[in-house]
Structures are given as C-alpha cells and as structure tokens.
Amino acid sequence: MTETAARADWGAWQASWDRQQEWYIPDREERFRVMLDMVEALVGPEPRVLDLACGTGSISARVLRRFPGAVTTGVDLDPALLAIARGTFEGEPRAEFVTADLTDPAWTEKLPHGGYDAVLTATALHWLRTDPLRTLYGQIAGVLRDGGAFLNADHMPEPSTPRINEAERAFRHARQERERATGVQDWADWWRDVAADPVLAGPAAERFTIFGNPIEGDHADGEVQPASWHAEALRAAGFAEARQVWCSPADALVLGLK
Template identity: 70%
Template sequence: MTQTTTAGQDWQAWQDSWDRQQEWYMPDREERFRVMLDMVEALVGPEPVVLDLACGTGSITDRVLRRFPGARSTGVDLDPVLMTIARGHFAGDDRVEFVTADLTDPRWTDALPHRSYDAVLTATALHWLDTEPLRALYGHVAGVLREGGAFLNADHMVDESAPRINAAAQAFHTARKERERSGGALDWAAWWSEAADDPGLREPARLRFERLGDPRNPAAAKTPTDRPTSARWHADTLRAQGFAEARQAWCSPSDALMVGLR
C-alpha cells in the first residue's frame, strides 16, 4: 500500500495523528474496534464487503483490512480534509474505494459502487445528526445491507438512569484529559489548526471550513438540537427501520456499540 504521495506527503503520520487525537477523547477506542470486528467475523465471516459510513480518515477500514486481508471496503464521507487523508493513506490498495456523499441526502446510496454490503460500520460520527435524520439514515442503511448483514455503530450513548455514576465517570475522564493535554495531547480544535497549516491539506481545509464549519472554533459548531442519547432508542429505532434484531454489544460509561442484524 502506498501511503506517501510523489509530493512527499506523509499520510501515515496524519492517520496516526488523527488516531491519537481521537484517543484523547476515547482512551478505549481500540477496544470498541476490537469488539466491532469480533462481531463482524461472528455475523458475516472473515472476508466481508464493508461500507465504512462517515469514514473520516479511514480508521475503521484500516483495522478491517489488517484483520481481514480478504475484505473490501467502501468509505463514505463529506469532509474534504479527512477524505484527502483517507485517499492518500489507501492509495494503490484496490480493496478500497471512496465516495464523497452527504448522508442526509436521501439519494446518497446511489453513489455506492456495490448494490449491497455484508456489513456497515461506523464509529463516533452519527451523533452529529438530529433524531429524524438519524432515523431516516438507519432506514437507508437497512436498504444497502444484504439479508443477514450487520450494522455496527459505536457512538456516544449514555444510560441516563444513573446520574451520580455518570457525573463521577465524567469528572474522572475530564481530569485524565487535562493531564494528557498538559503533556502535549491535541484536542479537536488543535488538530484542525495543524491540518489547516499543512501545505498538502490547506486547500481541502479551506473547503471544509467553508462548507461544514471551522472546527478551530468549537463554539461555532452546529450542535444537534434533538439528539438521541440512549442505547435503547438506537435498538428500538433499528428494529423499526427494518432490522430483525438489534442489541448493545459493548459499552463504556459514555459510549456503546449497537449491532443491528438484517
């Protein structure tokens, strides 16, 4: 796999940088990926055709191909910076294709290269959607999965029935992040500042800020006004949108992995 362009861009370094930034928020990130891929193998086998939904830099695709060398993956995203990194990182790997699409567009599935997939995977992405767009998206996902295919979504889902436990976990998590920030860890805004300063990402960053907002100013970011937060909502909605079964397969104090089976 070629990971450096002829211009000398080090896409592996950007992939690693993205992973470290995400791990600052989610120190158990690799554990959720491990459970996700365990469930993929258990449900659809070791050579899946995967749709990496809201793929970002291709973190899930990278782990899928390392574990399942015979797999194929289609990455879908709208962010010009993250897609530039993903395309650079996987350049020359014919197991991987990328599609630029807006998941809130009802016709986004028309751009996909395959009519159906064994598994649709996503992580820490769909919480940006309000309830109704997310409900509709779950229906579209059901439509691109083969019978018996699996959808796995690892994202922010909190059990709101235990507020004191949640508050204690959040305080512990915040203290850890502050310690790591003092040691040089990059947060969301700082990572985007570095991306905007990189000559190879400067133009994609300009387009990203123009179309989707500037992450260097988190206060200006669009925040969903009606965002579902419970694992139960996700399971109930998946069943209502065409999945035969849905359940939680992993959780942390703040996140969960939902599995839906067609």
C-alpha cells in the same frame, strides 16, 4: 511549490488522528476489536464493508488488516478527512472512497456495490439529529444484504443515571487535562495543524465551509441518544434484531442484524 514540498506524510496524519481520537476515547481499540469480532461472527472473514462517515479510514484500515479478503467502501463528506483517507489507501485495490452527504436522500446511489455484508461506523452519527438519523437507519437497512450486520459505536449516554454520568464526566475531564499538559492534541489543535499543512489547507477550507470551523466548535447541531433508543430505532427501520454488544461508561456499540 515543488512536487517534494507538496507531498504529505499520510501515515503521520493517520497516527496523529488516532492519538487525538484516543484522547477522547481511551478504549477505542477495544471498541474496534469487538466490532470486528461481531463482523466475523455474523458475516464471515471476507466481508464487503461499507465504512460509513469514514473520516480518515480508521475502520477500513482495521478491517483490511484483520481480513485480507475483505473489501471496503468509505463514505464521507469531509474533504480534508477524505484527502487523508485517499492518500493513505492510494494503490490499495481493496479500498475505495466516495464523497457523499448522508442527509442527501440519494446518497446510496453513489455506492459502487449494490449490497454490503456489513455497515460500520464509529464516533460519527452523533453529528445528526434524531429524525435524520432514523431516516439514515432505514437507508442502511436498504444497502445491507439479508443477514448483514450494522454496527454503530458512538457516544450513547444513559439518562437514567445522572450521578454516575457526572462522576464519569469529571473523571474523564481530569484525565484529559493531565494529558493536555503533556502536549496531547485535542480536536481543535489537530485541525489547526491540518489547516496549516500546505497539502491539506485547501480541503480544510472546504471542510470549514461545509461543517463550520472546528477550532471554534462544530458539534452544536447534533444529538445523542442512549443505546436502547438506537436499538429500538434499528428495529423500527427493519432490522430483525438489535441490541448493545459493548459499552464503556460513556460510549456504546449497538448491533443491528438484518
């Protein structure tokens, strides 16, 4: 394989990741906007940010674009997503990426900084079950400076409203089916393309070994909780204040202030 043939178009991979994610979360950018508004309001315009379960670096990209004086550390275990992140941010001194398993008790020892102003994560922690997530919240409190902010944007369904939930789910699925008919990729389609790419095929195979094959489904072990549960868990983990600061019918953004 020639050097030219082995190159990847990292910008194209980032754009396709965003399109695939927006198929599931059409108000994704609004969610990011509120997240960064809260970062600026609470810790200022030059934050040191931990991008937790960073994937391709979606949060890091938006942090650095909005805050030129910011620095970010992305943490993830997925070799394929980290390959895209590292390729995208190659030569960017404000961003660095760490391979770590968030269920490993020692994962924080791999971080390059002793403390962070903000820890941000989106559409990621629903992969964890309840007890490991409680443990993780305590570890996050440990890497935040006093006055630092943690923001988690994720699927947080409200169990007390089953009819509303079902109506939203049916409406969302109908929209997704219409968009699929126009060629929009879903999660499995996107990973098929990753596995077929000559640069990413190796990292994708590693990813499938760690998490399972996303083409066949790989979310089976996770759990979701309502925003109120997350706020209570954050307070129990040592955060001084915690509450929901944004929501859509199916997702929410919960903020914990240390």
